[in-house]
Amino acid sequence: MTTEAKPSQPTRTAADLLVECLEAEGCEWVFSVPGEEILDVLDALSRSPSIRHVTTRHEQGAAFMADVYGRLTGRSAVALATLGPGATNLITGIADAFLDRAPMVAITGQASSAKLHKEAHQVVDIVQMFAPVTKWNTRVERVDAIPEIVRKAFRVASLEKPGPTHIELPENLAATAPESGDAIRPLPPTLAYFPEPTDQAIEHAARLISVSERPLVLAGNGVIRRRAAPEVVDELVQRDADLHLHHAGPPERARQPEELRPRGLRRAERERHRELLRRRAPVHLTRLLSSATTGCSSLWQVPIGRQRRQPPCLPMRWRSPRTATRQPVAVARRRPPAPKLLVSGCLRRLRRA
Numbered sequence: 600m601t602t603e604a605k606p607s608q609p610t611r612t613a614a615d616l617l618v619e620c621l622e623a624e625g626c627e628w629v630f631s632v633p634g635e636e637i638l639d640v641l642d643a644l645s646r647s648p649s650i651r652h653v654t655t656r657h658e659q660g661a662a663f664m665a666d667v668y669g670r671l672t673g674r675s676a677v678a679l680a681t682l683g684p685g686a687t688n689l690i691t692g693i694a695d696a697f698l699d700r701a702p703m704v705a706i707t708g709q710a711s712s713a714k715l716h717k718e719a720h721q722v723v724d725i726v727q728m729f730a731p732v733t734k735w736n737t738r739v740e741r742v743d744a745i746p747e748i749v750r751k752a753f754r755v756a757s758l759e760k761p762g763p764t765h766i767e768l769p770e771n772l773a774a775t776a777p778e779s780g781d782a783i784r785p786l787p788p789t790l791a792y793f794p795e796p797t798d799q800a801i802e803h804a805a806r807l808i809s810v811s812e813r814p815l816v817l818a819g820n821g822v823i824r825r826r827a828a829p830e831v832v833d834e835l836v837q838r839d840a841d842l843h844l845h846h847a848g849p850p851e852r853a854r855q856p857e858e859l860r861p862r863g864l865r866r867a868e869r870e871r872h873r874e875l876l877r878r879r880a881p882v883h884l885t886r887l888l889s890s891a892t893t894g895c896s897s898l899w900q901v902p903i904g905r906q907r908r909q910p911p912c913l914p915m916r917w918r919s920p921r922t923a924t925r926q927p928v929a930v931a932r933r934r935p936p937a938p939k940l941l942v943s944g945c946l947r948r949l950r951r952a
Contacts, residue, residue, distance in 0.1 A: 611781060613742040614639035614773045617706075618647050620749035623785035626650055626677055626704075628668060630661035634681025636708030639773040641679075658685050662692020662705065666763075670701035673824065675756045681708045682770075683721030687728070693763045694732040700820060702761040704752050705729070709738070711771040729765045736765030742777045750786040759793050761824070793825075 617640060621629070630653045633641055644652050655661040658680045665676040678693075680686050686707040696703050709715070710722050729736050735755045739745060752764040777783045796804075808814050822828055 610776050612639060612643070612773065613739070613745060613768070613775050613777065614643040616742065616745050616777055616783065616785075617749065617768065617773075618643040618650065620746050620785040621677065622647060622649050624675070624749065624753045624788055626675065626753075628653060628665070629677040629679055630655055630664045631677075631679030632656070632658050632661060632681070632685060634685050634708060636681045636710065636770045637679060637706075637768075637773075639770075640706070640708070640768070658688035659691050662689045662703075663695065665703040665705075666692050666696035666699070666701045669696065669703045669756075669761070670699060673702065673757075673761075675702040675704050675753055678703060678705045679707075680705070682710055682725070683723060686725045687723070690728070690732065693729065693765070696763045697732045697734075700760045700762055700824070702756040703763045704756055705733070705736075705763055705765045707765070707767050708773070709767050709769045712740070712769040713771070715769070725767055726765070732763070733765045734762040736767070738767040739769065739772055742772055742775055743779050743783050745777075746783065746786045750788070753788070754791060757791055759821070 627649065628651055629644060631637070631641070632655055641652070644650055653661075653664070655664065658678075661680065662678045665678040668674075668676040678689055680689050689705055689707070693703070693705055695701075707725050709725065710719055714722060726736055726738050735752065737748060739748060748766055752766055756762060756764045816831070818828060818831055822831055
């Protein structure tokens with residue numbers, strides 16, 4: 600009696616453990632350009648039911664996509680790249696996330712750890728290179744440390760002030776099985792606590808606002824990240840504070856949020872601001888764009904009623920009759936000739952006559 604041999608299950612590698620940790624962190628998107636040193640990670644990502652992999656044309660695009668995703672959602676996405684030039688191409692997007700305070704996690708491949716002490720092809724010190732533009736970064740040296748490293752990378756990326764973190768995984772470790780076998784599991788995410796001001800600081804701020812005559816509130820990026828902008832505006836409007844938002848028009852009165860104003864008032868304010876722009880800017884961008892759409896090669900355009908302010912060397916002419924509007928367009932020409940040239944021209948004509 601013969602028994603059929605059961606197919607052996609694939610060995611659980613460090614790449615599989617890394618993807619399991621990403622799933623435990625709630626990571627939904629991984630943006631990358633495939634490379635040889637990250638093939639084991641890509642193979643593990645192909646078996647993940649919850650993580651979607653997006654192949655980009657350039658590593659810089661992958662970093663910017665993870666940067667914008669973190670800025671809009673407040674959650675960390677992963678930008679994955681190979682060693683050498685693939686990792687260096689991530690720096691621009693990682694630096695942008697570092698300056699704009701967007702959470703993201705960068706994972707880069709690396710050559711075998713046996714080659715890091717000597718000169719090898721495309722081997723550069725990515726950990727030291729990413730240090731100025733990341734909140735925290737490290738290199739994986741033990742497979743069993745991957746759950747702790749991934750947990751710290753996502754936690755530090757989301758804490759105030761948020762920013763990018765970086766993990767480097769050598770090629771030989773990515774294909775190695777964990778030392779503890781199947782006993783090693785991802786660490787569960789914990790609740791991140793954000794810093795809060797003390798009662799003394801709040802009382803001091805309240806005293807400054809109460810004694811001020813025209814308080815000006817500057818709501819920064821932290822208010823936007825915590826989705827507290829509507830509450831701040833509503834509270835100030837209800838207390839009749841003089842809230843001056845940055846706008847093209849002069850702040851004659853406190854402006855309320857867009858949803859609290861009637862439609863007629865919103866339309867009237869838009870028209871008033873357009874009129875202010877027309878008064879302050881003789882050459883408006885919309886008129887420059889209209890000249891490009893109508894085929895006019897001149898950059899000087901003025902609305903009707905502004906011809907008197909144009910220099911005398913810019914005569915007016917009409918557009919082609921095919922255009923729907925007959926708006927005059929100022930056409931630049933050469934400056935009028937000097938008086939000496941005019942006299943010589945007149946004498947030349949008299950001699951011919």
